[in-house]
Amino acid sequence: MSGQPNxxxxxxxxxxxxxxxxxxxxxxxxxxxxxxxxxxxxxxRVRRWIDMGEIPxxxxxxxLAALFxxxxxxxxxxEDLGLVRHGRTGxxxxxxxxxxxxxxxxxxxxxxxxxxxxxGMDLMLxxxxxxxxxxxxxxxxxxxxxxxxxxxxxxxxxxxxxxxxDDPLHADPAGFxxxxxxxxxxxEIEELERSVEVFRAWDAARGGGLQRKAVVxxxxxxxxxxxxxxxxxxxxxxxxxxxxxxVLAGWMSHDVGLEPTAQKYFVIAAHxxxxxxxxxxxxxxxxxxxxxxxxxxxxxxxxxxxxxxxSGSGERLxxxxxxxxxxxxxxxxxxxxxGQAMRRTLGQAEDLFVSDRGDLEPPDWMQxxxxxxxxxxxxxxxxxxxEFDPGAAVHAQHYADKALALRVDGRERSKIFDHxxxxxxxxxxxxxxxxxxxxxxxxxxxxxxxxxxxxxxxxQMYRLTAEYSGCPKIHExxxxxxxxxxxxxxxxxxxxxx
Numbered sequence: 179m180s181g182q183p184n185x186x187x188x189x190x191x192x193x194x195x196x197x198x199x200x201x202x203x204x205x206x207x208x209x210x211x212x213x214x215x216x217x218x219x220x221x222x223r224v225r226r227w228i229d230m231g232e233i234p235x236x237x238x239x240x241x242l243a244a245l246f247x248x249x250x251x252x253x254x255x256x257e258d259l260g261l262v263r264h265g266r267t268g269x270x271x272x273x274x275x276x277x278x279x280x281x282x283x284x285x286x287x288x289x290x291x292x293x294x295x296x297x298g299m300d301l302m303l304x305x306x307x308x309x310x311x312x313x314x315x316x317x318x319x320x321x322x323x324x325x326x327x328x329x330x331x332x333x334x335x336x337x338x339x340x341x342x343x344d345d346p347l348h349a350d351p352a353g354f355x356x357x358x359x360x361x362x363x364x365x366e367i368e369e370l371e372r373s374v375e376v377f378r379a380w381d382a383a384r385g386g387g388l389q390r391k392a393v394v395x396x397x398x399x400x401x402x403x404x405x406x407x408x409x410x411x412x413x414x415x416x417x418x419x420x421x422x423x424x425v426l427a428g429w430m431s432h433d434v435g436l437e438p439t440a441q442k443y444f445v446i447a448a449h450x451x452x453x454x455x456x457x458x459x460x461x462x463x464x465x466x467x468x469x470x471x472x473x474x475x476x477x478x479x480x481x482x483x484x485x486x487x488x489s490g491s492g493e494r495l496x497x498x499x500x501x502x503x504x505x506x507x508x509x510x511x512x513x514x515x516x517g518q519a520m521r522r523t524l525g526q527a528e529d530l531f532v533s534d535r536g537d538l539e540p541p542d543w544m545q546x547x548x549x550x551x552x553x554x555x556x557x558x559x560x561x562x563x564x565e566f567d568p569g570a571a572v573h574a575q576h577y578a579d580k581a582l583a584l585r586v587d588g589r590e591r592s593k594i595f596d597h598x599x600x601x602x603x604x605x606x607x608x609x610x611x612x613x614x615x616x617x618x619x620x621x622x623x624x625x626x627x628x629x630x631x632x633x634x635x636x637x638q639m640y641r642l643t644a645e646y647s648g649c650p651k652i653h654e655x656x657x658x659x660x661x662x663x664x665x666x667x668x669x670x671x672x673x674x675x676x
Contacts, residue, residue, distance in 0.1 A: 181230055181231060182230075182231045183228065183229055183230070183231060184227060184228055184231045184259075184260045184261075185260070186258060186259055186260030187227060187228050187242075187259050187260050187261065188228050188229075190246055190250070190254065190258065190259060191228060193250060194246060194249045194250060196249075198221045198224040198225055198228070199221045199224075201224050201245075202219045202220050202221050202223065202224050204245055205217070205219045205224075205238065205241050205242065205245065206218060206219055208241045208244060208245055209237060209238070209241050212237065212240075212241060212244075214237050214241075217237070217238070217241075219234075219238070227261075231260075233261050233262075234261070238261075239256045239259065239261040239262075240256065242256075242259055242261065243255055243256050243258075243259060243295070243299070244299075244302075246258075246259065247299045247302065247303065248302075251303065252303070252438060252439065253296055253299040253300050253303065253439060253442070254299070255292060255295050255296055255299065256295065257288075257292060262288070289404075289446075289449045289450060289453055290401050290404035290405055290420075291401075291405075292446065292449075293397065293398075293400075293401040293404070293420060293424070293446050293449075293450065294398060294401030294402055294405070296442060296443075296446065297394050297395075297397050297398035297401060297427075298398055300394050300427075300439065301391065301394055301395060301398060315437055315438055315441055315471075315474070315476075316441065327486060327489065327490070330448070330452060330457065330460060330461075330486065330489075330490035331489075331490060331492075361406055361408060362403055362406075362408070362412070362416075363412070364412065364415075367412060367415050367416060367419065370396075370400065370416075370419045371415075371418075371419060371422075371542075373396060374419060374422045374423060374426070374542075375542070377389055377392070377393050377396075377423075377426055378426065378546070379588075381426060381429065381430055381433070381591075382546065382588070382589040382590075382591060382592065383588050383589060383590050383591070384590070384591075384626070384627055384628060385433055385434075385591055385627045385628035385629030385630075385632070386429060386430025386431065386432070386433030386434050386628065386629060387430070387433065387434045387628030387629070387630070388628050389430065390427065390430040390431060390433075390434065393423055393426050393427045393430060394427050396423055397420065397423040397424060397427055400416065400419055400420045400423060401420065403416060404416055404417070404420060413454075414454045414455060414456075415454075416454075417450050417451070417453045417454030417455075417456075418450075418451070418454045418456060418459070420447075420450040420454075421447045421448075421450040421451035421454065421456065421459050421460070421463065422447075422459075422542070422543060424443050424444070424446045424447035424450055424463070425443070425444065425447040425462070425463050425466060425543070427443045428440045428441070428442075428443030428444040428446075428447060428463075428466060428467075429466055431443060432466075432470050432473070432631070433628070433629045433630060433631055434628065434629075434630050435630045437470065437474065440470060441467055441470065444463050444464065444466050444467040444470070445463075445467075447459075447460075447463035447466075448460040448463040448464055451463060457490060457491050457492040457494065458491045458492065458494050458495050458496075458499060458541065459541065459543065460490055460491070461486075461487040461488065461490050461491030461495065461499075461503070462487070462491075462499065462502075462543060462544075464483050464484075464486055464487040464490070465483070465484060465487045465502070465503055465506055467483050468480040468481075468483035468484045468487065468506050468510065469506055469509075471483065471510075472506070472509050472510050472513055473631065473634070475513075477509075477510035477511070477513035477514050478510075478514070480506070480507075480509075480510040480513075481507060481510050481511070484503060484506055484507045484510070487503055488500075488503060496534065496538060496540060496541075496544070497530040497531070497533045497534040498530070498531060498534040498540060498544060498547060499540075499541075499544055499547075500530045501526075501527040501528070501530035501531040501534075501547075501552065502527075502544070502547050502551075502552075502555075504523050504524070504526050504527035504530065505523075505524070505527050505552065505555035505556065505559065506555075507523050508520045508523040508524045508527065508555070508556075508559045509555065509558055509559045509562060511523060511559075512559045512560070512562040512563040513562050515563070515565075515566035515567075517563050517566065517567050517570065520559055520563055524556055524559060527552065527555075527556075528552070531552050546589070548584070549580075549584055550580075550581045550582075550583075550584035550585055550592075551581075551592070553577045553578070553580040553581035553584070554577070554578070554581040554592060554595065554596050554599070556573075556577040557574050557575075557576075557577035557578035557581055557596060557599040557600070557603070558574075558595070558599050560573040560574035560577060560603070561574035561578075561599045561602050561603050561606075564602075564603060564606045565606075568606050568607070571603040571604075571606040571607040572603075572607055574599055574600070574602075574603035574606075575600060575603045575604065575607065578596050578597075578599045578600035578603065579600065581596045582596050582597070582600070590623055590626075590627060591627055591629050591632065593623065594620050594623050594624060594627060594629075594632045595632065595635060597616045597617070597619045597620035597623075598616075598617070598620050598632070598635045598636060598638075598639050600612075600613075600616040601613045601614075601615075601616035601617040601620065601639050602638065602639045602642055604616060605639070605642035605643065605645075605646070606642065610646040610649055610651070610652055611651070613642075613643075613646075613652075614651050614652060614655055617639060617643075617655055617659075618655065620632075620636065621636070621658065621659065621662060624636065624662070625662070630664075633663060633664055636659065636663070637663070640656070640659050640663075643655065643656050643659075
């Protein structure tokens with residue numbers, strides 16, 4: 179018992195709206211359903227958990243995680259509740275941020291357990307038809323603390339011994355089946371690596387909604403595999419699979435508007451990549467979180483995240499990856515109206531991109547960043563800047579046109595984004611006829627795509643049509659968009675603009 183309030187548990191307890199007596203009764207009922215009928219909790223014990231920082235013994239933390247997950251309609255882990263031993267009670271330190279003693283979201287030895295627990299809870303919510311709800315996104319400055327910087331810059335040591343079953347940090351996840359830890363060989367890992375490529379291709383073509391559950395399920399299985407410590411070369415590859423799947427799960431979650439869930443997967447991916455000794459992969463995972471922040475209107479947080487992505491990626495970062503990082507920075511700068519900085523950053527991205535001689539095999543997660551993707555990001559940055567400086571619209575048109583000329587590989591979602599960038603730039607450049615053409619091309623493809631982000635971007639373009647609503651073609655376009663847009667109610671619980 180720390181003697182200090184568990185502020186994490188207290189905050190979630192307040193959100194849940196239970197009384198302490200209600201929570202005690204629910205714990206006893208849920209524990210019995212999970213095979214622990216002997217458990218007996220009362221109001222005074224709940225008060226000690228919240229007010230005195232007492233950490234209950236297993237299975238209570240798992241029971242509480244399951245109860246809060248179902249109550250709040252989003253994944254709540256043992257870490258979220260501040261119920262991990264060795265001092266991790268969610269104590270708030272000087273600046274008011276909840277930090278663990280090691281300064282990172284969880285201890286290295288907990289990564290596989292957190293991964294399995296979080297994916298299992300996510301799958302449980304899927305089965306019950308619930309959606310992610312009401313969690314605040316961490317700001318970039320929180321994720322990029324000095325301790326996180328130090329953690330990313332350290333080299334983990336992969337353990338080769340079997341798991342310690344009486345580890346006080348070890349707890350079986352609640353509410354789903356535990357994967358039986360067993361050794362696997364290189365052939366199984368190769369099959370997992372191929373499955374990542376299949377999921378990537380599907381996501382790029384059809385959006386994240388249709389295959390998200392399959393990716394989360396596969397990641398859950400990999401988390402179970404990681405509970406068995408394989409020889410270092412296999413364990414490192416398995417961590418790589420986990421990192422790739424976690425990035426995909428995060429990107430798909432972001433694609434359908436599950437923003438807090440997406441951010442947690444990006445952090446899990448960074449942990450997994452670092453456990454496997456792949457610092458560039460960890461940096462790329464953080465760059466995804468940065469893109470998410472720009473999309474949600476928080477470009478300053480995105481820039482904080484990109485600083486960490488750059489510095490945490492180490493010396494192995496290839497020029498093309500650096501170029502991609504710079505395009506994300508440029509988009510964030512454009513969203514802040516910093517045109518000069520944006521142009522300078524895009525210039526650096528171009529220089530890095532063309533300096534890549536192709537003598538090194540790019541990592542698998544970078545093989546889809548081609549010329550058209552560079553042009554697409556340039557178009558998006560200039561289109562975003564055009565909100566502040568309409569003269570930038572002509573540059574957005576130029577790069578969108580170059581991107582669309584090369585979009586032949588079936589990545590329909592990227593093509594939709596390029597069409598919308600072009601349509602928006604045409605409206606800003608006072609060319610409604612061309613804008614109408616590209617908007618309709620986007621609209622034709624969106625019905626077969628499960629990406630909510632495309633609809634968010636369409637709403638941004640729709641706002642620009644108001645000035646031309648007197649034109650019959652644009653009036654008709656506006657009506658078609660209104661009929662096609664998914665029905666929403668203001669701002670959703672995930673913090674995304676509806």
